[in-house]
Structures are given as structure tokens and as C-alpha cells.
Amino acid sequence: MSDTSAHTDAHTGSTVSTLSTEGAGAITRAPLAVVTGASSGIGLHIAAELARRGHDLVVCAEDAGLDDAMADLAEAGRHVVVPVRADLATTEGVEHLVREVGAVNKPVDVLVLNAGVGVSGPFVDTPLEDDLRLVALNVTSVVHTAKRLLPEMVRRGEGAVLVTSSVAGTMPGPWYATYAASKAFLLSFAEAIRYELDGSGVTVTALMPGPTDTDFFRRAGMEDTVVDDMHKDDPADVARDGVEAMLRGDDHVVAHSWRNKVQAGLLKGMPEKLKAATHAQMSKEKDSGANAADHQHD
Ligand SMILES: NC(=O)c1ccc[n+]([C@@H]2O[C@H](COP(=O)([O-])OP(=O)(O)OC[C@H]3O[C@@H](n4cnc5c(N)ncnc54)[C@H](OP(=O)(O)O)[C@@H]3O)[C@@H](O)[C@H]2O)c1
Numbered sequence: 001m002s003d004t005s006a007h008t009d010a011h012t013g014s015t016v017s018t019l020s021t022e023g024a025g026a027i028t029r030a031p032l033a034v035v036t037g038a039s040s041g042i043g044l045h046i047a048a049e050l051a052r053r054g055h056d057l058v059v060c061a062e063d064a065g066l067d068d069a070m071a072d073l074a075e076a077g078r079h080v081v082v083p084v085r086a087d088l089a090t091t092e093g094v095e096h097l098v099r100e101v102g103a104v105n106k107p108v109d110v111l112v113l114n115a116g117v118g119v120s121g122p123f124v125d126t127p128l129e130d131d132l133r134l135v136a137l138n139v140t141s142v143v144h145t146a147k148r149l150l151p152e153m154v155r156r157g158e159g160a161v162l163v164t165s166s167v168a169g170t171m172p173g174p175w176y177a178t179y180a181a182s183k184a185f186l187l188s189f190a191e192a193i194r195y196e197l198d199g200s201g202v203t204v205t206a207l208m209p210g211p212t213d214t215d216f217f218r219r220a221g222m223e224d225t226v227v228d229d230m231h232k233d234d235p236a237d238v239a240r241d242g243v244e245a246m247l248r249g250d251d252h253v254v255a256h257s258w259r260n261k262v263q264a265g266l267l268k269g270m271p272e273k274l275k276a277a278t279h280a281q282m283s284k285e286k287d288s289g290a291n292a293a294d295h296q297h298d
Pocket residue numbers: 036037038039040041042043060061062063064065066086087088089114115116117118137164165166167168208209210211212213214215216217219235
């Protein structure tokens with residue numbers, strides 16, 4: 001087995017771990033991938049998948065769980081990993097990530113904008129700060145990070161962007177209205193930039209997972225919802241689908257199970273009210289009854 005080592009990068013101050021036969025701290029000529037939300041779930045598996053395919057990584061998350069992820073990623077391949085702890089729901093957090101990416105002094109080949117959270121409950125009851133933080137992370141940080149890192153990729157004329165949207169973004173989401181709306185934004189945003197960049201050498205792909213077995217539902221306070229009891233895809237399968245679609249340059253991929261693909265297909269052309277009703281059957285609380293009126297009279 002190769003040696004694993006870690007040192008503090010003189011430029012970034014970040015821990016640089018290497019799993020390399022080329023010597024500690026060796027910056028290889030491997031392509032560089034930046035992955036947000038890489039400490040757990042889908043993002044961690046995307047980072048591991050890219051590491052196995054020979055990418056160096058800048059991985060970003062907010063909490064100390066990123067340190068455990070570093071150990072997992074060290075197992076995944078022969079590469080350099082730069083961890084960046086940043087709260088991407090803030091302007092300063094995004095700018096910190098951008099600075100750390102710049103300090104690596106390598107062009108960004110792959111940009112994975114994946115960090116996201118959910119907020120569950122009737123919109124009139126959820127705390128305003130939770131909804132605003134969701135928008136700041138799921139929407140604003142994606143626009144901000146792309147605005148800062150994408151132009152250089154376009155100038156170089158090569159690269160790939162993967163944006164984690166959701167099947168939830170294809171329909172209004174009663175009882176997690178801001179979440180579904182944020183994912184609809186990301187789907188539209190990814191498709192629009194993709195169109196603008198046609199022929200530039202940079203592709204943009206939207207990853208659209210359905211229910212996936214990660215910490216997402218607990219963090220979103222969705223443990224009492226119907227969807228939390230449904231079959232969930234393995235995040236490793238979802239990540240692989242996303243990475244493969246991105247490397248092929250596809251416009252989007254519905255991951256992973258056929259149920260998600262069939263659902264996404266059936267939703268096309270449905271009136272918005274029917275889509276909202278379909279979504280509500282999953283996002284409602286298990287014992288809450290089947291319709292909006294039940295919630296309105298809580
Ligand atoms: N799970 C599903 O069913 C599902 C379905 C469709 C789409 N998605 C999307 O997939 C993406 C990944 O979610 P997941 O399911 O893998 O959930 P997860 O395991 O909870 O992962 C979320 C990741 O985002 C990071 N993150 C959260 N808040 C952050 C912040 N303020 N600043 C920086 N990083 C932050 C987390 O790091 P910390 O722990 O450090 O905060 C973690 O690495 C999200 O965009 C989610 O909307 C998930």
C-alpha cells in the first residue's frame with residue numbers, strides 16, 4: 001500500500017493529505033476537482049468517485065465531519081486532497097473557498113456544486129432564518145461560486161460542472177416549498193448556463209437524485225414524512241450516475257432507480273396543481289391526512 005502523509009500547505013494553511021508514491025505534498029498533474037458538500041452523503045461519494053478516476057480534490061464542508069471524510073478519500077485514490085471548512089451559506093464562506101481554490105495554483109477541471117439542505121413543514125410555520133439560510137446555501141452559494149470559478153474554466157476552454165438539483169425540483173413541493181423551489185432554480189440555472197456555454201469546451205450537467213439514503217432527511221426534520229419511509233437509493237450509486245453523466249457531458253441525469261426516472265417522465269406535461277398534489281403525498285407527515293386542508297387547520 002502507498003504511504004499516506006499530511007502537511008500544512010504554505011499558501012493555503014490547509015491540511016494537504018497525499019496518498020502518493022511521488023513524495024509528500026507532491027502536486028501531481030492530475031485534473032483538479034472542487035466538490036462542495038463533500039463531507040457526507042452524495043458529495044462524499046462524488047469526491048471518492050473522482051479520486052478513483054485520478055482527480056486531485058478541493059473538498060468543502062462546514063463542520064468537523066470533513067476530517068473523517070478526508071480519511072475516506074485518502075482510501076479512494078492516489079491524489080492530493082485539500083479540505084476547506086467554510087459556511088457556504090455566507091458570502092465570506094464562499095470567498096474563503098474561492099481563495100483556497102486559487103491557492104492550489106492549478107486550473108479547475110471539474111466543479112461540483114452539491115452542498116444543500118432541506119427545511120420541512122408548512123411555510124407559514126417554518127422559521128424565517130431557516131428558509132433564508134436554505135436559499136443562501138442552495139441557491140446563492142451556487143450562483144456565487146459559479147460566478148467566481150466558471151469564467152476561468154471558460155477562458156481555458158475546458159472543464160465540466162455538475163450541479164446537484166433533485167427530482168423534487170421538477171414539481172412544487174408542499175411542506176418543503178423553499179427546498180423544492182431551490183432545486184427548480186438549480187435545474188433551470190444549470191440548463192441555461194449549459195446553453196450559453198455550448199461550444200465553449202465547458203459542459204454543465206444537472207444531477208437529479210430522488211430519495212437517497214443520506215443524512216439529508218434527519219437534517220431537514222423530515223423523519224416523520226412519507227418519503228422518509230420510502231425506498232432510498234444508495235448515495236454511491238447516485239454519485240456514480242452523476243459523475244458518469246458529467247464526464248459524458250450530458251445535460252442532466254435522473255439518478256438512480258427506475259422509480260425516479262419513471263416519476264420524472266410522468267411529471268412532464270402534468271398541470272402544476274397535480275404535480276404539487278403528487279409531491280405532497282411524499283412530503284406530508286405520515287399521520288397528517290392527505291391534503292392541504294388538514295395542514296391548514298393544524
Ligand atoms: N438525500 C436525498 O434524498 C437528496 C435527493 C435529491 C437531492 N439531494 C441533494 O443532494 C445534495 C447533498 O445532500 P445529501 O443527501 O448528500 O445530504 P448530506 O449527507 O446531509 O450532505 C450535505 C452536505 O452539504 C454540506 N453542507 C451543509 N450545509 C453547509 C454549509 N452551510 N456550508 C458548507 N457545506 C454545507 C454538509 O456538510 P456539513 O455536515 O459540514 O454541514 C454535507 O457535506 C444536496 O444538495 C441535496 O439537496 C439529496
